[in-house]
Amino acid sequence: MKSTLIRLLLLAALLALVAWAVSLWLNRSGDASAQMPQPITEQLIDKGAYLARVGDCVACHTSHDGGKAFAGGLGIASPIGTIYSTNITPDHKTGIGAWSYGEFERAMRRGIGHDGSALYPAMPYPSYAKVSDADLQALYAYFMKGVAPVEQANKANGIAWPLSIRWPLAYWRALFSPTPETAAADALSIDDAQLQRGAYLVQGLGHCGSCHTPRALTMQEQGLDERTGSYLSGAELNGWAVPALRGMPHWSEQQIVDYLGSGRNSIAAVAGEMKDVVANSTSHMSDEDLLAMAAYLKSLEATGKGEYQHAPQRSQATIAKLTTAKDLDLGQRLYLDNCGACHFVTGQGAEQVFPRLDGASVVNAENPSALIQVILAGAMTPSTERAPSVLPMPGFAERMDDAEVAELASFLRHGWSNQASKVTAAQVREVRAALQHH
Ligand code: HEC
Ligand code: HEC
Ligand code: HEC
Known part of the structure; x- marks a missing residue:
């Protein structure tokens, strides 16, 4: 009796050890020592500033109680406890100022933190996996040289042990998040240049699906691109209905552009959490990019779910x-x-x-x-x-x-x-x- 129990415990310990070891192996994606492949110029920094708007980094990486831009500390509720965003200013001690380009790349596109452990998907790396090398280099240039460093230590997450153990996250990531390599291959399925740009922005830095796509029980979005019918089919956020964006039969392309660019159009005005998305992100985008996103949304087949019929x-x-x-x-x-x-x-x-x-x-x-x-x-x-x-x-x-x-x-x-x-x-x-x- 007793020896069976001991054997079971030993077996469980062994399995956990193997699972942990495999998770280390899963976290070996990317090259943390990679150096920035091009010189940082004013032009590159400007481009990165624009892309940081598209990615809406400021929304999550700035606390709401008057915190400095990008210094982190915003609490994000999750089913297992509060996750705090981190300081991504170039401060060497408390921010990411000492990070190599490779380390930045791993956090952004692979969800792997500085110490090599997996990040929580509260950071939308499953979407950011689509960001191109060229855009990622511009973002790196901006966060190293275009953002003011702020010394502010990161807050410890409000997640109790054992849920706070990070290594199982590597499995979540392996199952549900594309690698930059697979994500880049997926993008080739659209051949129109404008639609491709729109898809790249909506699916990638724009991470529109993180609010507009329903999630599965295990919290991953039900689809990260148009190949899944439930992609952008509407969801709910803190009790607020998030509308479907597929096809948008009730709006013209121009109405989508106006709404994203200015927060209003001929028939609607923005409210709820989309208000911050417009204020911090989409209203700073160029007409050309807004038009590309609108064209892409219009190109998706509407699911007919809750569709409005004029009577x-x-x-x-x-x-x-x-x-x-x-x-x-x-x-x-x-x-x-x-x-x-x-x-x-x-x-x-x-x-x-x-x-x-x-x-x-x-x-x-x-x-x-x-x-x-x-x-x-x-x-x-x-x-x-x-x-x-x-x-x-x-x-x-x-x-x-x-x-x-x-x-x-x-x-x-x-x-x-x-x-x-x-x-x-x-x-x-x-x-x-x-x-x-x-
Ligand atoms: C929806 C919220 C959200 C958005 C948008 C977001 N982040 Fe994050 N980010 C987080 C959270 C939360 C963490 C911490 C995750 C963790 O502790 O596992 C994080 C972590 C990071 C890290 C790792 C930092 C560290 O100290 O480990 C980097 C780098 C980063 N984000 C950069 C960015 C950039 C650049 C953008 C914009 C392109 C961005 N983030 C947009 C929520 C967000
Ligand atoms: C933080 C969550 C969040 C993100 C990220 C987000 N949205 Fe939204 N969006 C909402 C919510 C909530 C609404 C509903 C607003 C309302 O009720 O007034 C909305 C509404 C909209 C609408 C109006 C639809 C309608 O039928 O009224 C459009 C268009 C839209 N979003 C496009 C986008 C695009 C494009 C992106 C990515 C660039 C995006 N959203 C990212 C939460 C989000
Ligand atoms: C003084 C003018 C005014 C009055 C009175 C008013 N509204 Fe509004 N309403 C607005 C404006 C302006 C907005 C746009 C604000 C926004 O969405 O950010 C709006 C937005 C709305 C929206 C959101 C629409 C969307 O597409 O997001 C609803 C619903 C609404 N009003 C219903 C009502 C109802 C019901 C009443 C009466 C109880 C009412 N309003 C009274 C001016 C008014």
């Missing part, structure tokens, strides 16, 4: 009802009293100023949390170079109770051409509680 007759019925303002139900009355001044009885808003509610993704999303949040807390477009003025939408948390917000949201979700499920007071209560928590 002129139903739209007219809602408009007639609100215009005559007779026998209104509670939701309709609340709309006329509180919302109609800006979004109009047509639900069409005003071009470039007030977004359209008829057909808006946030109104029609299966999960109404984002819609409830906008009604309670309001929203504001970011100020961008292309559209400096901000457009505020007031919050109504003080003016409406849970039942009223539920009636109003239910009206929006089946008014005009919209066709989504009803909202309950309990759903509103939940979102209100979460907002107060923050």
